[in-house]
Amino acid sequence: MSVRWWSQPFAPEGSAAAEGIVKQLGRPALDPLTVLVREAAQNSWDAHLPDGVVEFRVDVRVLGDDVQTWRDLLLPEPPSESNVALDRALRPEAVVLVVSDRNTRGLGGPLRAGERAHGGETPDFVQFLRNVGEPSDHQFGGGTYGFGKGIFYRLSRIGAILVDTHTVADDPTARRLMGAALGHSWYLGERRFTGRHWWGLVAADDVPDPVLAAQADTISKSLNLPGFDDGSTGTDIVILAADLGTVGPEGDARDRTPEEAATFISSSILWNLWPKMVPDEHGRHMRFVVGANGAAVPVPEPHTFSELAPFVDALREVRAGDGVSYSRTVPPKHAGTFAMALDAADSASTRLLISAAKPFEGPSHHVARMRVAELVVDYLPGPPHPDPRLAYAGVFKASEDADALFASAEPPTHDDWISKGLTGTARGVVQGARTFVQKQLDERLGLGPQTGGSGGQGLGQLSALLAGIVPARSSQGPKDDDAGGGGAGRMSTNGSGSGGGWNSGGHASGASPRRGGRPRLHGSPMLLVHEGKPYLVATVKVPAGDATRVLSADVEVIVEGGGRESEPPLGAAVPQIIQWQSATGAVARGRTVVIPAGEESDWYVYATHVPDAVVRFRVSQVTSDAG
Structure with a gap:
């Protein structure tokens, strides 16, 4: 048997043409590299082993000096009529893109499509390399009918891939290497061919089989593929003559470099696969590495990015029930579960790793929708937060009972839930989920009927969370009057009103601290977000003193004209003081704090946040040992 390309003729009873297989993906709105990341990781997760972590890696490299080895192995090419132009494509400047997973079961099962799988095997090899449109045999898997594998061929300028896999089976066929290509249907004389081709060992019955065992290992090493010398199991998929896409404005676009493609792929992993990077209750998750021309970098954890951290918080809340x-x-x-977390709207990162493949503009007001497999389907936009300084991130996850219904609403690229065309229960569940999420957002953003109370529940728990956190200040506000009975400051929590300006009767510019003065509010209050919850922080300057003092803080809603709101609307939230905290970390819960004698000190007053309101802080000295 020789290793060569074999072209599939049409069977008398009919066959699938190559053009139809490629078109099954449709025309995704997503960048093809993003589609690749989503589809490949989905396949890898569906094949994960019960224990350990799935290692997923993407390498982008130029053939360079290795090109002759590739040409020696893969030429001669299929007939030119099929448009698989390997001879023209395999040049030193050609790019290969290698997608690898480890700690997965590999592509096992029978080598031939007509054979039955036995002994608990799954026919992964023939489902990926030979068959088209088979239903998924993975419970709660991300895929449905396997059409997504077309993206591997579509990203190749010549429609060709190589697949190197090591399965969990303990037999000579465990190591398998095979090539495949999708060109155009064509004629040889009066005989018609499908445009599908395989590279492998062509047997006596004129059907190609994969290269096995030691021969597969030798070829893999000669092509500098990752290989399986450590005995691990998994799969390497090599996209030949990869099209990395373009960058730049239309009309002035250029091809991405391998380094630019690697950055975009890393960004796509973060935005589309971040749930798989968060370990579940059993510790199962995926680790990602992306490389370019030999330099590989692990993809950072999603919670280290301010844009993704609230999504992670929401997912953990969903997982915890x-x-x-x-x-x-x-x-x-x-049919599903929803959770939401808040973040500061101005915390957006300028890192290219986040911005390169970010799926929406500006601060998040989106809900990441996902099925049981926890692969992001899409980011459903909701109304912006009423307070322009706040953003939010939500998660909606389908239940196990409803997972198949949501799967039936997905296009081949799994990037939407489309109710059009569904009937019965599936249509009701999918449409109802959108209405449910919208209702939850309206209630939490105060856009629907108010159901909250005074907002005082759980303050002890929130106070404990805030303890030990001293807010960082990016700028100093105007100085305030340090004479008289304390200070009063007000802050708009909806971006209107006084805008953080302080009511003050004078300034103490240039004055040195003096002993025995009154406490004063300093600068503008800050809106901070911690653990997905917003709160207000005011800074208080406490003058030096020779006696112990007791200070008290209050926060109140003010109405148009500057007056205090005497009676809040029924059910409306009321701001409350949570705690005092010193710059050194000392904490006093509640409205009052005891200040010992000593030098001038900074204290921070924390209060609950009330959306769409203007609030005012007041600080006063209650008692003093000095009288």
Whole structure:
């Protein structure tokens, strides 16, 4: 048997043409590299082993001096009529893109499509390399009918890939190497061919099989593929003559460099696969590495980015069972779970690793929707937060009972839930989920009927979370009057009103600290977000003193004209003081704090945040040992 390309003729009863297989992906709105990341990682996760962490890696490299080895192995090419132009494509400047996973079961099962899998095997090899449109055999897997594998061929300028896999099977066929290509259907005389080709060992019955065992290992090493010398299991998929896409404005665009492609791929991993980077209760997760021309960099954890951290918080809330259930009166009675976390709107990173593949503009007001496999389907936009300084991130995860219904609403690229065309329960569940998420957002953003109370519940727990956190100040506000009975400051929590300006009767510019003065509010209050919850912080300057003093803080809603709101609307939240905290970390919970004798000190007063309101802080000295 020789290793060569074999072209598939049409069977008398009919066959699938290559053009139709490639077109099954449709025309995704996503960048093709993003589609690749989503589809490849989905396949890898569906094949994960029960224990350990799935290692996922993407390498982009130029063939360079290795090109002759590739040409020696892969030429001669299929007939030119099929448009698989290997001879023209395999040049030193050609790019190969290698997608690898480890600690997965590899592409096992029978080598031939007509054979039955036995002994608990799954026919992964023939499902990926030979067959088209088979239903998924992975419970709660990300894929449905396997059409997504077309992206590997579409990203190749010549429609060709190589697949090197090591399966968990303990037999001579465990190591398998095979090539495949999708060109155009074509004729040889009166005989028609499908445009599908395989590179492998062509047997006596004129059907190609993969190269196996030691021969596969030798070829893999000669091509500088990752290989499986450490005995690990998994799969390497090599995209030949990869099209990395373009950068720059239309009309002035240029091809991405391998380094630019690697950055974009890393960004796509962060935005589309961040749930798989967050270990579940069993510690299962995925680790990602992206390389360019031999330099590889691990993809950072998602919680280290301010844009993704609130999404991670929301997912953890869903996993812990603390989210809001999407309940129905008919089966499936529990169809999903929703949770939401807040963040500061001005915390956006300028890092290219985040911005390169960010799926929306500006601060987040989006909900990441996902099925049980926890691969992001899309980011459903909601209304912006009423306070322009706040952003939010939500997660909606389908339940196990409803997972198949949501899967039926997905296009081949799994990047939307489309109710059009669905009927019965599936249509009701998918449409109802969108309405449910919108209702949850309206309630939490105060855009729907008010159901909250005074906002005082859980203040002890929140106070404990805030203890030990001293807010960082980026700038100093105007100085305030340090004479008289304390100070009063007000802050708009909806971006209107006084805008953080202080009411003050004078200034103490250039004055040195003096002993025995009154405490004063200093600068502008800050809106901070911690653990997904917003709160207000005011800075208090406490003058030096020879006696112990007791200070008290209050916060109140003010109405148009500057007056205090005497009676809040029924059910409306009321701001409350949570705690005092010194610059050194000392904490006093509640409205009052005891200040010992000593030098001038800075203290911070924390209060709950009330959306769409203007609030005012007041600080006063209650008692003093000096009288």
